[in-house]
Amino acid sequence: MSRRAPEGYRPEDHPAFAVTVDLVALTVRDDELHALLVTRAEDPFRGRLALPGGFVRADEDLADAAARELAEETGVRRVPGHLEQLGTYGAPRRDPRMRVVSVAYLALAPELPDPVAGSDAREAAWVPVATALSSRLAFDHARILADGLERARAKLEYTALATAFCPPTFTVSRLRRVYEAVWGVGLDPRNFHRKVTGTAGLLEDTGEVVVDGPGRPATVYRAGSATELNPPLTRDRLS
Amino acid sequence: MSRRAPEGYRPEDHPAFAVTVDLVALTVRDDELHALLVTRAEDPFRGRLALPGGFVRADEDLADAAARELAEETGVRRVPGHLEQLGTYGAPRRDPRMRVVSVAYLALAPELPDPVAGSDAREAAWVPVATALSSRLAFDHARILADGLERARAKLEYTALATAFCPPTFTVSRLRRVYEAVWGVGLDPRNFHRKVTGTAGLLEDTGEVVVDGPGRPATVYRAGSATELNPPLTRDRLS
DNA sequence: ATAATAGTGTCTTTTAGACAATATCAC
DNA sequence: GTGATATTGTCTAAAAGACACTATTAT
Numbered sequence: 001m002s003r004r005a006p007e008g009y010r011p012e013d014h015p016a017f018a019v020t021v022d023l024v025a026l027t028v029r030d031d032e033l034h035a036l037l038v039t040r041a042e043d044p045f046r047g048r049l050a051l052p053g054g055f056v057r058a059d060e061d062l063a064d065a066a067a068r069e070l071a072e073e074t075g076v077r078r079v080p081g082h083l084e085q086l087g088t089y090g091a092p093r094r095d096p097r098m099r100v101v102s103v104a105y106l107a108l109a110p111e112l113p114d115p116v117a118g119s120d121a122r123e124a125a126w127v128p129v130a131t132a133l134s135s136r137l138a139f140d141h142a143r144i145l146a147d148g149l150e151r152a153r154a155k156l157e158y159t160a161l162a163t164a165f166c167p168p169t170f171t172v173s174r175l176r177r178v179y180e181a182v183w184g185v186g187l188d189p190r191n192f193h194r195k196v197t198g199t200a201g202l203l204e205d206t207g208e209v210v211v212d213g214p215g216r217p218a219t220v221y222r223a224g225s226a227t228e229l230n231p232p233l234t235r236d237r238l239s
Numbered sequence: 240m241s242r243r244a245p246e247g248y249r250p251e252d253h254p255a256f257a258v259t260v261d262l263v264a265l266t267v268r269d270d271e272l273h274a275l276l277v278t279r280a281e282d283p284f285r286g287r288l289a290l291p292g293g294f295v296r297a298d299e300d301l302a303d304a305a306a307r308e309l310a311e312e313t314g315v316r317r318v319p320g321h322l323e324q325l326g327t328y329g330a331p332r333r334d335p336r337m338r339v340v341s342v343a344y345l346a347l348a349p350e351l352p353d354p355v356a357g358s359d360a361r362e363a364a365w366v367p368v369a370t371a372l373s374s375r376l377a378f379d380h381a382r383i384l385a386d387g388l389e390r391a392r393a394k395l396e397y398t399a400l401a402t403a404f405c406p407p408t409f410t411v412s413r414l415r416r417v418y419e420a421v422w423g424v425g426l427d428p429r430n431f432h433r434k435v436t437g438t439a440g441l442l443e444d445t446g447e448v449v450v451d452g453p454g455r456p457a458t459v460y461r462a463g464s465a466t467e468l469n470p471p472l473t474r475d476r477l478s
Numbered sequence: 479a480t481a482a483t484a485g486t487g488t489c490t491t492t493t494a495g496a497c498a499a500t501a502t503c504a505c
Numbered sequence: 506g507t508g509a510t511a512t513t514g515t516c517t518a519a520a521a522g523a524c525a526c527t528a529t530t531a532t
Binding site for chain 4: 171172173189190193194197212213214215216217218219
Binding site: 014015016017018019020055056057058059060061062085087088090091092098099100101103 | 253254255256257258259294295296297298299300301324326327329330331337338339340342
């Protein structure tokens with residue numbers, strides 16, 4: 001095995017790769033989980049839905065590239081919410097034209113305005129995840145999307161990440177609807193309320209209340225400092 | 240912003256990167272968690288400890304490259320245990336010589352023989368993690384190692400991965416010592432026993448018992464089909 | 479016998495989940 | 506008023522953790 005030069009970095013030891021970032025950007029609209037997808041304008045997979053993404057620039061950090069793409073595709077200069085690395089996909093022929101390694105990022109954002117076509121966010125749109133999953137996405141993006149969904153669903157169990165789907169202030173029922181949309185289940189409003197208000201550091205009372213339709217006015221909270229949920233909020237024993 | 244060619248793949252749109260895999264390979268020896276480290280023979284960081292790794296070949300999948308490196312560095316043709324992607328590290332100047340994106344993998348293995356110097360596994364050695372963490376590792380490998388350790392510790396809570404540190408058959412106390420070594424805590428042998436034997440699918444009784452020193456002979460198990468631990472085995476409320 | 483490890487039983491506390499009951503709004 | 510949502514309280518069952526106790530070995 002002559003694979004390894006003694007750290008000499010001879011060109012033949014490091015074939016050139018293109019590196020891209022792809023985004024699994026999720027939001028909750030109308031109590032339904034949506035993913036940001038673009039329609040490809042060029043071959044391969046012309047006309048097919050795909051995850052937004054693009055090449056990493058020569059002097060750009062990976063997370064910066066992901067944040068830049070997210071801003072470009074949503075049309076929002078600085079997207080609020082949460083951004084984390086999801087995984088890297090580098091099968092030799094995942095892109096038919098060249099060797100491309102894609103670093104996928106998971107973004108969780110509160111409801112954003114629809115991307116405006118014609119701006120830099122060209123063909124991007126928020127698509128219900130049920131629709132996205134049943135579309136035949138380009139490349140290996142179906143797998144990436146599925147991995148991102150599972151990551152998001154799992155992390156809601158043991159972290160405070162659900163607040164990343166909410167605006168700066170929100171009610172308990174808003175937060176509950178996030179959980180219900182992401183997990184696709186119904187949760188008992190009473191037990192949910194007791195759980196989240198009883199978790200130290202998760203919610204900060206703003207002192208305000210808000211009325212929205214019939215029913216008792218709801219207390220308005222902002223996200224607290226807690227990042228972990230301990231004990232977690234489990235989804236396993238559900239239906 | 241002219242960053243995006245319309246999917247034309249013009250060379251100027253995709254700067255060339257080198258792609259490597261780095262390994263956080265962990266094992267338990269003498270009831271202590273160890274990581275596999277190599278001593279760098281060349282600049283930069285000559286003489287410094289580093290994670291084992293190397294370039295991904297032009298036609299090689301990322302996970303295959305990680306498995307190949309692991310086999311080469313341990314001197315074991317097919318390393319048993321568990322291998323999963325950990326994360327990708329691609330800060331622009333993490334390698335002073337060129338733009339290198341490294342896909343880190345986490346490997347959990349049962350106790351392996353010491354790598355033999357002179358073979359393809361040149362300078363590799365199993366180092367106690369306490370030592371590894373207090374060494375000044377090359378590149379950003381301290382961060383990668385810390386991330387790998389945290390991943391391993393977290394996953395023992397809610398998966399059956401601890402069995403990846405064990406030989407094909409093992410006793411409950413062996414499994415417990417894995418947990419104790421990885422988490423660096425002491426666990427109550429009685430509660431641990433009840434927990435793991437009471438988790439369906441985690442352990443399969445081989446019907447054998449083994450005596451090892453004084454004390455009642457221990458039942459010998461093999462890993463069962465369960466991959467998740469539900470409910471989990473938590474480490475949070477410990478000291 | 480003594481020490482050591484394996485394994486079982488029991489008790490207390492915490493928490494999840496079911497669900498009754500109350501509070502406050504729109505209509 | 507009725508119906509809807511918010512919030513609190515109560516009960517039961519599951520599980521964690523503490524720890525007494527039994528079983529079986531080496532010495």
